[in-house]
Amino acid sequence: MRVRIHRGTREIGGTCVELEHDGARLLLDLGLPLDGDPDETSRPPAIDGLTGGGDLLALVLSHGHRDHVGLAHLAGPGLPVAMGEATLRILRAAATFVPDSYVPTNTVTFAKGQTLTFSPFAVTPILIDHSAYDAYALLVEAGGQRLLYSGDLRAHGRKAALFEGLVRDPPRGIDTLLLEGSSLGRLVDDRTFPSEAEIEDRFVGLFGDTAGMALVAASAQNIDRVGSLYRACKRTGRMLVLDLYAAEVLAATGNPRIPQSEWPGIAVFVPQHQRVRIKRTGRFDLIERHGANRIYTEQLAAMAPRAALLFRHSLLTDVDRAGCLTGARAIWSQWAGYLDQPRGQVLAGDLAARGIPLSRAHTSGHASIPDLKRLAAAIAPRQLVPVHTFMPERFPALFGPNVTIREDGQWWDTAA
Missing domain, CATH: 3.40.50.10710 (Metallo-hydrolase/oxidoreductase)
Known part of the structure; x- marks a missing residue:
């Protein structure tokens, strides 16, 4: 399974990950940069087949925040867009009141633990604690390889038990962990956010x-x-x-x-x-x-x-x-x-x-560094790739020698 991060290796927001295996492709998130305009035509990543009907099989959304779904309107009606059941309902509710909202029409909905198949990809959503309701990490399997995309997650919200459950019983045999690092640079390394x-x-x-x-x-x-x-x-x-x-x-x-x-x-x-x-x-x-x-x-x-x-x-x-x-x-x-x-x-x-x-009176929607370290240690991936962060260079010192820093637009193999 090959991976290309279109945006996110050195940026918070605008996340988009493309996967390829055996001539088929899959997208994880299609977000708007934090400073982006959804109508700006020069900013979207160059992805073939967004209108659907080719080897791009689906767009899978981890949660409903705009920095992960804000460019989903680029997906044409021929491309299935998968998301949590509640996420779709919330997007529809918001569209009544927010003028620039977009709700995909060709949708596939899922719930926690319900595996979706976009052959040759199997995608299993894992419900997580985040400031967005109905947010998921995504486990993707293809060709005997396993990639876990953390999405955005934390351990100090009302659903903190979900994070602790993931640490106690993580998915095993992960070849690549795409781990968000939003808190790097925003919080002292050994501190945690308020609950x-x-x-x-x-x-x-x-x-x-x-x-x-x-x-x-x-x-x-x-x-x-x-x-x-x-x-x-x-x-x-x-x-x-x-x-x-x-x-x-x-x-x-x-x-x-x-x-x-x-x-x-x-x-x-x-x-x-x-x-x-x-x-x-x-x-x-x-x-x-x-x-x-x-x-x-x-x-x-x-x-x-x-x-x-x-x-x-x-x-x-x-x-x-x-x-x-x-x-x-x-x-x-x-x-x-x-x-x-x-x-x-x-x-x-x-x-x-x-x-x-x-x-x-506020706390972050993202995990503190001590919690990220606990999660990474529990999953123990063959390689850990920073995403959704402005500071990828800090990952090796924090998470160990299995960190591999990738660049936007670069294809690489999950088993490399």
Whole structure:
């Protein structure tokens, strides 16, 4: 089995891996670079047969983050696109609200441990802990060789038991491990990231110091974080307020243990821009589906001192107009680097102009170095190849002599 990493040997984001065996090919992920534009025609990797019908058999997506799926629209209707069942539902839910969303039409869905066959490739998804819901490592077998692609994973989320299970009982006889290294350069080598339970405690402390509404800027698709937020609200007597987009994403998980719009302690507020979109698209079924706990502007204003809003910049006008910002605090619960980008700077400026303090409560979606080392030692591959990292040169010192650093666009053999 031959491998070519199109992007990711020296970059976080835009991941794409091409496999070839016996005249057939398979793609793992087709992501958008972190600084990429999905319409930029010069950035996509050069891959033959994306429209389907040739020796390229399928595109397999490890999870739904844009840096892994953001160029999937380049796959034509003839190419099957495989992903987790919940991932597809979440992509469809998001597409109703996000203008530049793309949902593949020729799809194959899978669940953990369910092997897919794209002859001569057998692909087995392994459910992992990550900030994206329904995320998988991918075990690919062909020609008697075994490649394990870690995808993006961590050991400190609400699903940490999945990581520990992988360490206790890893797949054996791995010829090549493609191991993500996002945390290299972002964290001291012997340190670990805060757990989601610690983020929950951080929310509790911040809520206690906030007289007004808590504006929690977190991704609605970070299901672990929404769970931490809900638990913190219960502990502090606050109401968790969702918009219609967040309510739909949570419903799309299909998991009854995850907070839902009809649960006690949750309210649904439909902001102006979503009301306009619902009217334009005729999707009144969404309002009906999440109407049990719907609140309106005057109710939002009344509950502001005991509410926590899952917040995005587009909601600021609504809560400002509703008079909800007296004593408010914003809490940034995403990657800090987004605040340095133009959109983040505009948000920070708008909050400052309103006298709203900005605090932080976040942990990474990626494994710390000690956890990566535990995983690599447990799997013990013949060769370990860095991917999804800006610092491949640091891998040999951290992971040992079986590290082989590859370059983007270079073909190589899993058994080499």
